[in-house]
Amino acid sequence: MKRFLPYIAVAFFASVPLWLQDQYFLHTLVVSGIFMLAAMSLNLLLGYTGQLSLGHVAFFGIGAYVSALTSLGFSVSIFGFQITHEPWPPVVGVILGTLVAGICGYLIGKLAFRVRGAYFVIVSISFAEVVRLVALNWVELTNGPLALPGIPPLTIGFEWTGYATLWGKAQNYYVVLVAIIIAYVIIKRLVYSPFGRAMIALRENETLAMSVGISVTKYLVLAAIFAGAMAGTAGGLYAHYIQIIDPMVFMFLNTVTMVIMVITGGKGTLAGPLVGGLIFGLAPVVLRSYVGPELQWILYGLLMILIVFVLPDGIVPAIERWFGRSSGNADDQRPLTLETSKAPQS
Amino acid sequence: MNAETTSRQPILAIEHVAVHFGGLIAISDMNFHVGEGELVSLIGPNGAGKTTAFNVITGFLKPTKGRVTFRGTSLNGLKPHEVTSLGLVRTFQRTSVFDKITVFENVLIGLHRRTAASLFGTLMSLPKERNAEAALREQAWEILKLVGIDHQADELGGSLPYGDQRLLGVALALAADPSALLLDEPVSGMNASETARFVSLLNKLRAKGKTILLVEHDMPMVMGVSDRIVVLNYGRIIANGTPSEIQNDPEVIQAYLGQGVKHA
Numbered sequence: 001m002k003r004f005l006p007y008i009a010v011a012f013f014a015s016v017p018l019w020l021q022d023q024y025f026l027h028t029l030v031v032s033g034i035f036m037l038a039a040m041s042l043n044l045l046l047g048y049t050g051q052l053s054l055g056h057v058a059f060f061g062i063g064a065y066v067s068a069l070t071s072l073g074f075s076v077s078i079f080g081f082q083i084t085h086e087p088w089p090p091v092v093g094v095i096l097g098t099l100v101a102g103i104c105g106y107l108i109g110k111l112a113f114r115v116r117g118a119y120f121v122i123v124s125i126s127f128a129e130v131v132r133l134v135a136l137n138w139v140e141l142t143n144g145p146l147a148l149p150g151i152p153p154l155t156i157g158f159e160w161t162g163y164a165t166l167w168g169k170a171q172n173y174y175v176v177l178v179a180i181i182i183a184y185v186i187i188k189r190l191v192y193s194p195f196g197r198a199m200i201a202l203r204e205n206e207t208l209a210m211s212v213g214i215s216v217t218k219y220l221v222l223a224a225i226f227a228g229a230m231a232g233t234a235g236g237l238y239a240h241y242i243q244i245i246d247p248m249v250f251m252f253l254n255t256v257t258m259v260i261m262v263i264t265g266g267k268g269t270l271a272g273p274l275v276g277g278l279i280f281g282l283a284p285v286v287l288r289s290y291v292g293p294e295l296q297w298i299l300y301g302l303l304m305i306l307i308v309f310v311l312p313d314g315i316v317p318a319i320e321r322w323f324g325r326s327s328g329n330a331d332d333q334r335p336l337t338l339e340t341s342k343a344p345q346s
Numbered sequence: 347m348n349a350e351t352t353s354r355q356p357i358l359a360i361e362h363v364a365v366h367f368g369g370l371i372a373i374s375d376m377n378f379h380v381g382e383g384e385l386v387s388l389i390g391p392n393g394a395g396k397t398t399a400f401n402v403i404t405g406f407l408k409p410t411k412g413r414v415t416f417r418g419t420s421l422n423g424l425k426p427h428e429v430t431s432l433g434l435v436r437t438f439q440r441t442s443v444f445d446k447i448t449v450f451e452n453v454l455i456g457l458h459r460r461t462a463a464s465l466f467g468t469l470m471s472l473p474k475e476r477n478a479e480a481a482l483r484e485q486a487w488e489i490l491k492l493v494g495i496d497h498q499a500d501e502l503g504g505s506l507p508y509g510d511q512r513l514l515g516v517a518l519a520l521a522a523d524p525s526a527l528l529l530d531e532p533v534s535g536m537n538a539s540e541t542a543r544f545v546s547l548l549n550k551l552r553a554k555g556k557t558i559l560l561v562e563h564d565m566p567m568v569m570g571v572s573d574r575i576v577v578l579n580y581g582r583i584i585a586n587g588t589p590s591e592i593q594n595d596p597e598v599i600q601a602y603l604g605q606g607v608k609h610a
Contacts, residue, residue: 210427
């Protein structure tokens, strides 16, 4: 049963645009999906290596700006050199945004993983703040607070098939769905491989991990590269869907949203950020139809506190434990506890 | 007294190593060798610097002076995982296993050094990587059987009885494919039957030609298994010889029992 659950989920979500009439709700699903993608990437760091990055939105924003600027074109002068870039197709923008965010993940990983715990958290916040200030003040490139408007939507296709421009919400919904599936497969293969085991070993006991020959820097940086790149993809998709970005994309609340999605869903589980992302992505919209705007965010906060108190490991591990108890583990494979991290990260 | 009593090829050499923590001298001037296939025990009262010596050898601590060489390679400045990659693997006194992970996966993690998975192959889930993973699982079973905890493969590391946790710690180290094994107080807190089990494991490892450096307080066990014993006191080596030589060394007796009270 558990084996088919991902396929059932994909089939269900693939059918949503076919019967959902409410376009605003579909829009919410697309935006939530983009943030779920970012939360999945954060989970690789927070859930599997145990490092809390509170600057994760930086990779998201970098992906968004790189993708937007690649597809819009720009002209800046750096040290007297005039650099002009002609617009490229949006898909290339998303790919470049992914790559640049991944490279930033590498650089930040190399620098920031010299420290751990609270110090790492501070370095990650500072990084996001620096990137935000660059976006705000490098007006020639980013338009500063005036925002980058008119970002073209994604186009897909080849010369021999003709191009389709994805204006509609349903089309973007499927793009995000496919991106999430790809990210899910990548993360799954990674964490169930020797690479993922090394990351989990570092989370559980760094000293012991070193003693069996695991290079701390190598695997933390590897996780940061993947996490950065995936968040960059999410940012790129966001830019082309919303079609306008400004430095507000770097706001701290966006990081917090990702962290909430990961923690409530269950960090260190594959499905955790998706479950948490659905709940906290849709909660504001669902609540809006029942209560006033003041109460809406209070309830949002209460829901979060309630989940963290009642299910400190997150929703997914709780469900797994529930089913594990009632059905008895009949899997022929050895049960992998790699998916449960019981102790709260200090 | 300090003459090397071994004719074996020395593979691990600690030369003039000193460790100072600020004004505190943890190790003053330490010199000893461990030969190929030899079992050497490092003993001494609490605070003598035994664990500090381990930390220096395995790269967890930088020596203030001196150097450590393993098979001709200087270990100075190497990180712990680099020391491990030379085949010199240690266990720990306290943090010995991954608590929240199954015994089987503990060993899989320990096998890290023997995995040759490529990132690309892993992401593409290529047959080569899947076969390598299956082979790795086989190896994990072999190690669990060797150590004798294969029937507990599905238990969480932290839920094992204490003695078995120590065995798992050794299994983790063995998984890293060591040619020389450094065991930090492996039988401390074990009862007699657990210790006996551990000694039989040590003998199995020696039969496989592993070189072993042991830090231990359990004297009957040390005297029984060691080829040679190095005695540390106050950061200084006070004796180095066979178990029978050590047992009759007046300086060692004094270090352990203190100055005899003069009777009136």
